[in-house]
Amino acid sequence: MEKNVVILDIDYVTYENKPVIRLFSKDKDKNIVLLDDSFEPYLYVAPKDNVKKCQEQILDTLEGVHIEEVIKKDFQVEKTFLKVTFLNPQELAKNRDALRDLDQVDHIREHDIPFYRRYLIDRDVIPMTEVKACGEKIDSFLNLDSKKHDLEIIKLTKPLERVGDDLQDFRILSFDLEVRNPHGMPNSEVDEIIMIGVASNFGINQVISTKTNSEDRDDFVNQVASEKEMIETFIDIVKKSNVDIIVGYNSDNFDFPYLKDRAKSHGIDLDLGMDDSNIKFIRRGFANAASFKGLIHVDLYLVMRRYMTLERYTLERVYYELFGEEKVDVPGEHIWEYWDSDSTQLDDLFDYSLDDVVSTLKIAQQTLPLNLELTRIVGQPLFDLSRMATGQQAEWFLVKEAYFDNEVVPNKPGGSNFTIRAAEEDNEGGYVKEPEIGLHENLVQFDFRSLYPSIIISKNISPDMLVVGDVENREDYNISPEHDLKFKKNPKGFIPSVISKILNERFKIKKAMKASVDPTEKKTLDVQQQAIKRLANTMYGIYGFPRFRWYSYECAKAITSWGRQYIKRAMKKAEDYGFYAIYADTDGFYAKYKK
């Protein structure tokens, strides 16, 4: 059978010792899980000097691996690697260290790319877009049961085909808890949930509670008998509404952990997964992320911290910044008093609860389009992408581009490598001329368009083009104004070529945007070009950040040193025409016309 579906989420399970990729998807009216058992985990081995000997040693040491000799580019230089394929990801993880330590092995590469990400990259599958699936329908697979979970299960017989890059419409639901907290920040062991606010882009706007508001107020309260029933009602709404994306504000760290604890105390499972599986908290560094199979949870707090620069990121502050309106406010420490009061204060608390969840939905509608575009460009799941720093988004984008360029990805710096990188002096940044104090008139503003991306492209600044030591023909190199850093003029470096590619794409989109007469299309194109701009601007940052795969202190230094040269030159030139700069920063300045 053939079917067009939209992919929401991905994971894998191990079945009979083999990995099976599961793509949680949907079509117009049904949830669909695609199964693909045709993909195997692998890594690359760089042999020391003798490829054959290395291959023999690996085969002698490890059981059940398959080895293939491949030519891959490493910083643009073609080299022979051994592609070592394992039975399953667990085997790869278990044997990675032993492999690295073999005396015929120089080093290993691409050994730390999560299996589902590898699948998305290698199979060119883009989350949140439409694909054509060919396969056979099956009734069940492991814990998945098509009847019990009301979904279709399709075992793929052919690779997925891209149908189009068009972004789909998604069903978005926001939620928010209010808790009775007589002693400061609530404690889920003792403090009950008093309200659950729910809003959606498909008509739901309500507050579930054990109390209700006055008759003269708008009727948005869904009154139930107990806290247990509140939680059950919430779960029921989410499940019945076929939600694609569930959003909250700080829901990774507050709402979902709290809801889970309270549900547990009533013997309820927070089983919102497409397969009725439970909520799962994924440890990501210092914080947790709340996740469900096939239901994308986006915590907008994390998204907003990247989306705009503010001194604080409270829901109130972010909402004000985006929409210029004040929110209904109830001071946190008084919530329990409002709840206990049974008067207009209780009504106000209901209004506050609804306002919070409606604002959260509005913020989601405002910001998700950009994140969906980034998902499409970066090629990783929205759940992951919404929690990545922009530098990580850029890095995963480069990992994907490297695959299509037949480049082996550099390893992440580990241990001593990282310490060396981190110990390097801070790079001198852009040129800043402190503003001259006073009220100035007759000012002109001047700025470079994408200064750093342009420098990277025009000077071919890329770690694979950097040459250390003396060179014969200096004219074959772009040489930085300070530090004598030399970059080959040819061929085009990996990162400059990626940036030119996406900037060309942006140029085309901007052109189409100007030509378009349909306001919806215009808006969509605008979001697309913004997403690309963000990604292009991040590329400078990745050179200067010690944890990145393409980290290069030299590249970072070269970019800023050319940057300083360009802006100073421009200021000088402006002065020749009678413009005196009163303030400058990195890629632009304000100047006063003296005449």
Add this chain to the structure above:
DNA sequence: AGGTTCCGGGG
């Protein structure tokens, strides 16, 4: 100057 601890959001 250099190292260590604390904090964000949420109620």
Add this chain to the structure above:
DNA sequence: GTGTACGGAACCT
């Protein structure tokens, strides 16, 4: 989950 992890301000020594 092919796990190991932020970044700036405030506060010590």
